Amino acid sequence: MKPRQRQLLWIAAAVIIALAWGFYSANGPQTTAVLAGTVRAATLLALGAMCGMIGERSGIVNIGIEGQFLMSAFFAFTVTSITGSLFMGALAGIATGLTMGWLLAAMAVGLKVDQIIAGTVLNIAALGLTSFFYDRSRSLGVSKYTNIDLGPLADLPLVGTVFFSRPPITYLTMALLVIVHVALFRSVWGMRTRAIGEHPGAADTVGIDVLRLRYLNVTLAGGFAGLGGSYLALEAVGTFSRAMSGGRGFLALAVMIFGRRTPFGAYAAALFFGFTTALQNQFQLNSTFDIPPQFVGMLPFVVTIVVVALSGLMGSMRDPAALGQTYEKG
């Protein structure tokens, strides 16, 4: 990152903190609610973005995150409902995500299917299968994941509620952001992953098995979306409903791009998009403004379009050079 960009980031952070504090002083409960909602919405987007970035850093586009979310949410819900264990449900969600990731890898890497088509297959399959097998009469049976207070940190004003009194998958996601950052930019795995996304031929000539690593990474990335599905069913909502992922898998891709395919960048972007979602919820709840709910509901998506278009204009965002291309040895 250039010093100038870093400077801008600090200024932006300072402005955000000042604003948050100002609003908190003026209207404590509502500010807390909006910011807590922001973190809640950001968790799912961050998980989806990590799924997307691990794939794209290796050169594989994953537009099937939406389907991965949905299918994983379905299995997380169903397994918890049968076993009565949230933990088993969460594991089932992750396993489903890994399976979906493996399917994508099998199509996009193994069979060299066009990556956009392969991702679309996941989305359509997930929507069709979960809608068909969803049993309306079934319920979670247990209460969803509840907030865990992190000792005295949770008692801090505002930030205590917003960051340190959260349910488990949210904490896990924050930890994963750090882990993925270190893995991508410091580890042997990460260096090779970035190499196969930029120049698979170069990686091949130094003995890196490009196809195998892509297979592995796309499968692994599915686990992140799987955790997202678990989060959706077991932590955010507490039930399953038809098409409950509601476009957030695609939003996660926008978050990933806006965050320049870095975990922290993506989290910042996820918080931003989460904020629009939370704001939208607040608008719907208290009818201060007389705007039809349909329009308010559009807010996150309108912001997505504007932000992605703007960031495109600003330039300086470069895709991995081999993104979307199948690799042929030789």
Next chain:
Amino acid sequence: MTDLLLAARNVTKQFPGVLANDDVSVELRPGRILALLGENGAGKSTLVNVLFGMYRPDGGEIIIKDEVVDLQGPDDAISRGIGMVHQHFQLVPPMRVVENIVLGAEPAKRGLVDLDEARARVIELSERYGLEIDPDALVEDLPVGMQQRVEILKALYRNADVLILDEPTGVLTPQEADHLLGVLRGLTKTGVGIVFITHKLREVLAIADDIVVLRGGRVVGTTTPDQATESGLAEMMVGRSVVLRVEKAVAQPGDVVLQVDNLKVNDNRGHVAVDGVNLKVRAGEILGVAGVEGNGQRELVEAITGLRHTLTGEITISGKSLANSSTRQVAQTGVGHIPEDREKHGIIAVYSLAENSVLNRYYREPFSTRGIMHREAIHEHAEAVIDEFDVRTPNVTVAASSLSGGNKQKLIVGREFSEDIELLVAAQPTRGIDIGAIEFVHRRIIEQRDKGTAVLLVSAELDEILGLADRIAVLYDGKLMDVLDANVANRERVGLLMAGITD
């Protein structure tokens, strides 16, 4: 001390329809430089790919350090100390030099790359071999000569004692090439053996200890620099006597046909690639544009031929202002274009030879009337082109992809020359084609000039520029360094300009 570092014994490699290597034997001993000389398609690349484990030979054996081996793949060859510097660099541009060098064999602590250790090893290597480099520079910011150095260090980092270099000087200025030859000479003093693939005779004589000439997949000669001459080697390569110099009369320049004023053009990444260039090409003269590849030549040609948007400046052809015009408008002004990448811009591979012969005017009489194409007329035209331009093909209905590189090029030249043109833009017109076809294309370009066509010739082969051009313009970093008259230009002077040095 090993006696044989690397050898091929009676290696045969068959591809569908071609016997790429036929009973080929070569030997490399420690501290020596073996030059593999041959035209495109002579089997040089196939041979080194066999030696590097990319292909398995159908017959014969490979010996590495006095031991017969059965290579399972490049990693196998690498682990036995074979290093290869590919013609197209295998580097990851947005990664740092040190990362590129250690990639695939990273020093690591608990799964994390130990960059300090890697950097120390790179610095140690670069000092030992006199290959200075900044380990923390991004590869994409380095000039090609430096990138090549990274490739060599990459091989040395893997303890290579055999280095295979595939056409390593193609992307260098003459001075850089000389420097590289010096570096290679230094490497041999440490016992490294080098296989050097090239089609440049001068380099072979300058550096090789042993010379092996390949033609049609067979070894046709083995010699040493003291016994060989340039013309002797050329004759071995081609199989008949060749004229190395192009015969041409003194140019009779007429009016200015192409005028470029203060032209600015961006490349695909949005960086300025052509930076305020002024050029004039007169009827009946050849203006050669020299320069190391990637210094704006491509963008200049694309801007002139209508393939690329220009930022500022004027392009005037035969008095018409044509900046940011369509390619069709440019072509209809009387511009013929031999594009740099014939597969991408010269032909449509799946179309027939006949269709390809009218790509620039299929929509006009007599080839079309109101949107309906006339097959007869097109075929007749194609027959005439292949006849006149000696395109070797069974008939005009075969797909253009079935032609060899040289025949594709002759087809393109034939198409562009079969109508009267006022300006010819020829970009790398002889890249990757055999000597016979090169002679042919050169002769035709001279003929066009003598008919009064203005010719803009862009080539990365300095010999081609020096041989054909009447005036020589040198591009460096998008800027025009100077324009020299051919009779005062020589390798030394042009080479310095190519490196951006003016005195």
